[in-house]
Amino acid sequence: xxxxxxxxxxxxxxxxxxxxxxxxxxxxxxxxxxxxxxxxxxxxxxxxxxxxxxxxxxxxxxxxxxxxxxxxxxxxxxxxxxxxxxxxxxxxxxxxxxxxxxxxxxxxxxxxxxxxxxxxxxxxxxxxxxxxxxxxxxxxxxxxxxxxxxxxxxxxxxxxxxxxxxxxxxxxxxxxxxxxxxxxxxxxxxxxxxxxxxxxxxxxxxxxxxxxxxxxxxxxxxxxxxxxxxxxxxxxxxxxxxxxxxxxxxxxxxxxxxxxxxxxxxxxxxxxxxxxxxxxxxxxxxxxxxxxxxxxxxxxxxxxxxxxxxxxxxxxxxxxxxxxxxxxxxxxxxxxxxxxxxxxxxxxxxxxxxxxxxxxxxxxxxxxxxxxxxxxxxxxxxxxxxxxxxxxxxxxxxxxxxxxxxxxxxxxxxxxxxxxxxxxxxxxxxxxxxxxxxxxxxxxxxxxxxxxxxxx
Ligand SMILES: Nc1ncnc2c1ncn2[C@@H]1O[C@H](COP(=O)(O)OP(=O)(O)OP(=O)(O)O)[C@@H](O)[C@H]1O
Ligand SMILES: [Mg+2]
Numbered sequence: 001x002x003x004x005x006x007x008x009x010x011x012x013x014x015x016x017x018x019x020x021x022x023x024x025x026x027x028x029x030x031x032x033x034x035x036x037x038x039x040x041x042x043x044x045x046x047x048x049x050x051x052x053x054x055x056x057x058x059x060x061x062x063x064x065x066x067x068x069x070x071x072x073x074x075x076x077x078x079x080x081x082x083x084x085x086x087x088x089x090x091x092x093x094x095x096x097x098x099x100x101x102x103x104x105x106x107x108x109x110x111x112x113x114x115x116x117x118x119x120x121x122x123x124x125x126x127x128x129x130x131x132x133x134x135x136x137x138x139x140x141x142x143x144x145x146x147x148x149x150x151x152x153x154x155x156x157x158x159x160x161x162x163x164x165x166x167x168x169x170x171x172x173x174x175x176x177x178x179x180x181x182x183x184x185x186x187x188x189x190x191x192x193x194x195x196x197x198x199x200x201x202x203x204x205x206x207x208x209x210x211x212x213x214x215x216x217x218x219x220x221x222x223x224x225x226x227x228x229x230x231x232x233x234x235x236x237x238x239x240x241x242x243x244x245x246x247x248x249x250x251x252x253x254x255x256x257x258x259x260x261x262x263x264x265x266x267x268x269x270x271x272x273x274x275x276x277x278x279x280x281x282x283x284x285x286x287x288x289x290x291x292x293x294x295x296x297x298x299x300x301x302x303x304x305x306x307x308x309x310x311x312x313x314x315x316x317x318x319x320x321x322x323x324x325x326x327x328x329x330x331x332x333x334x335x336x337x338x339x340x341x342x343x344x345x346x347x348x349x350x351x352x353x354x355x356x357x358x359x360x361x362x363x364x365x366x367x368x369x370x371x372x373x374x375x376x377x378x379x380x381x382x383x384x385x386x387x388x389x390x391x392x393x394x395x396x397x398x399x400x401x402x403x404x405x406x407x408x409x410x411x412x413x414x415x416x417x418x419x420x421x422x423x424x425x426x427x428x429x430x431x432x433x434x435x436x437x438x439x440x441x442x443x444x445x446x447x448x449x450x451x452x453x454x455x456x
Contacts (some may be wrong), residue, residue, distance in 0.1 A: 004045065005120055006030040008064065008081060009053035014105070018051060021107045039067050041350035042075065049117050050077045051101075054085040054092070060246070062092060074124050076117035087094070113409075133404060138179050141324045144314035150177060155302045158184035163256070165241075165301045166279040168308035171358030174279040175239065176309060178208050181277055182235040190234030195227050197248075198240035205248050207264050210255075216265020228261045228272050235275045241301065242282035242293060253297045276301070279401035309358065313355045318349040321357060325364035326376075338368055340376045347378060351385055386417075413448040425452045 005027050007018045015031040022029045030045055032038040035056055042050065054061035065077055076098035081089035089100035098117050101109055140151065157164050158402060159180050166174045175194075182192045200208050207217075211226030227236060234450040238244075244252065254259055256276060260269040278301045287293035311317065322340055330337045338347070353359050363382075371380045378386065415428075431438040444450075 002026060002028045003048040003110060003114075004028045004030060005051065005114065006032065006038065006041050006045065006047040007050045007051045008032045008035060008041075008056075008061075009051070010034065011053070011435055012058045014053070014080070014103070016441055017105065018110070020440055021105075021110055022114075025111060025114075035061070035067075038064055039071070042068050042071050046072075047075070048121060050075060050099055051080055052097075053080045054088050055082060061094070062088065065092055065095060065097055068420035072182050074121065074128075076121055078113055078117065082142065089336070113387045117273065138176060138183075139324070140173065140176055140180060141320050142314065142317035143320065144316045145149065145443060146309040146314040147317060150308055153304065153306045154180050154184065157181055157184060157306070158302075161305045163276045163278070164278065164303050164304045164306055165284075165298075166306045166308065168281065169310045169356055170281045171356035172308040172310055173235070173357055174281070177306060178237045178277045178279060182237075182275075185235065187234050187275055191231055192235050192237065193227050194237045194239060197241035202245050202248075205244070206251060209248070209252065210261045211263035213266045216263070220265070224263075225397075226263065228262060228274055229270060231274045232272045233274075233334055237278060238276065238278040240280060241278040242280035242284055246292070246294065249294045249297050253294065256297075256300045259291040280349070310446055312357045315349050318353075318360070319345055321360055322348055322364055325361050329368040331364045333369060335368065336374055338369075338374050338376055342435055344378050344381055345406055347381055347385055409448070412444070413450065416448065417450060420450070420452075 005022055006014050007022075007029065009015050009018075010033055012033070015033070030041055030047060032041050036059060038050070039256060040048065040053070052061050052064055056064075057327050060274045061079060065079070068075060068077055073096070077096070079089045079097045080094045080103060081100050082103050086100075086102065089102075099113050100119070101113055115408075127437075140147070146340050154177060164178075164181055165178050168174055178194075179192065180239050182188060193211065197205065207220070207224060207226070209226050209228055210228055212220050214220060214223045238252070245291070255272070255274070258269075259273065262269050284293050284302075288295050288298060297335035299350060322345060326338055326340060329335075348360070348363075355362075363385075366382075367376050367380060416434075419430050419434055420427075423433060427438060427441060431441045434441075
């Protein structure tokens with residue numbers, strides 16, 4: 001696409017010479033003889049670059065510059081200055097002008113300036129959209145009381161330097177919480193370094209965290225800077241902290257107490273200024289009882305404890321999350337936004353989501369990709385969700401099919417639904433198929449609260 005360039009200058013000779021240079025190079029030229037017209041063009045035509053004369057009768061270039069910046073802060077403006085106005089042009093760059101060029105205009109200089117300005121704008125646009133995408137991905141969605149408590153804790157903890165221990169089941173959003181704490185802290189412009197303590201083998205974790213000198217052990221062929229040093233001035237996130245060995249725990253405790261690290265194979269201590277966030281899905285109190293987690297480290301980490309409740313304890317959030325993920329994945333896959341019907345939503349909301357939000361997210365991704373229409377309905381849901389037994393109360397379902405009887409009933413119910421589907425919900429045929437009297441089948445339907453699905 002052609003870049004559009006607006007020239008605001010009261011001298012028609014200047015406009016004309018720029019028009020020739022620009023059009024020859026394949027740019028689209030717009031000309032304005034007054035500052036007022038120029039501003040109107042900026043609003044209406046959305047140019048990619050502006051050349052702006054400083055000295056004009058009426059509104060002068062400096063005023064116009066400020067007005068343009070108010071309309072579109074990212075639009076590059078190049079000031080055109082005569083000899084007398086060079087100092088003003090320098091002032092203008094401080095006010096946000098991209099550059100200035102002097103009269104008489106040399107075409108080489110004009111073209112170089114354009115290329116620089118347009119490249120920079122493209123880069124800035126790209127950064128902005130990248131940042132927006134990142135923000136959507138790390139957005140914490142939900143309005144339940146449980147989540148509000150978490151958000152409050154984030155708000156209170158973020159601006160401090162206090163250590164935060166984030167607990168909760170797998171997939172509830174602990175990492176998201178850690179990122180939010182960092183993003184809302186005074187360290188947000190510094191690094192956020194994440195270490196997954198469960199994923200790193202025991203014999204490597206110390207060198208990973210604290211670094212090592214070349215030759216400090218077999219295999220240490222190069223010097224390595226540890227994560228704590230990398231996170232200096234920023235935040236380190238010790239994920240799955242409950243999986244750290246006791247030996248490593250002792251060393252981490254020392255960093256927390258002394259604010260210094262020692263690379264393996266070096267006697268030198270290095271001061272670090274690091275904010276520590278940690279997360280675990282283990283019950284650390286139990287681990288302390290068992291002797292596999294240090295109590296002193298626990299107290300150091302849990303200065304501000306944040307518990308993220310499981311999704312089944314905040315089912316109100318399900319519709320919001322489903323919509324959020326549906327949008328995200330529709331966009332990712334270049335689909336038109338897909339809608340989930342209330343009936344399907346109700347089933348999603350009722351599900352137990354053992355894997356919490358991660359499981360819900362994956363389910364929605366699959367639905368968006370696998371559903372051919374713009375509307376996701378009950379029939380599009382996977383079997384496992386549709387035959388979920390509703391006989392359980394929504395809030396006392398701590399054990400799904402926990403007892404033998406529950407298991408048998410759940411299996412029987414699923415079996416009946418399956419057979420009813422096969423016969424197109426024909427009771428007589430189903431009874432015959434499974435070799436039971438119709439009256440018994442009716443009784444079972446009643447008992448398990450099985451109703452014919454809308455989609456038949
Ligand atoms: N409130 C939320 N709003 C939007 N997305 C969420 C929310 N909570 C979690 N997610 C998403 O769910 C997924 C799992 O979250 P996350 O990785 O933070 O969980 P976790 O508690 O760290 O899990 P694990 O214990 O398994 O490491 C991620 O893709 C995350 O973006
Ligand atoms: Mg995690």
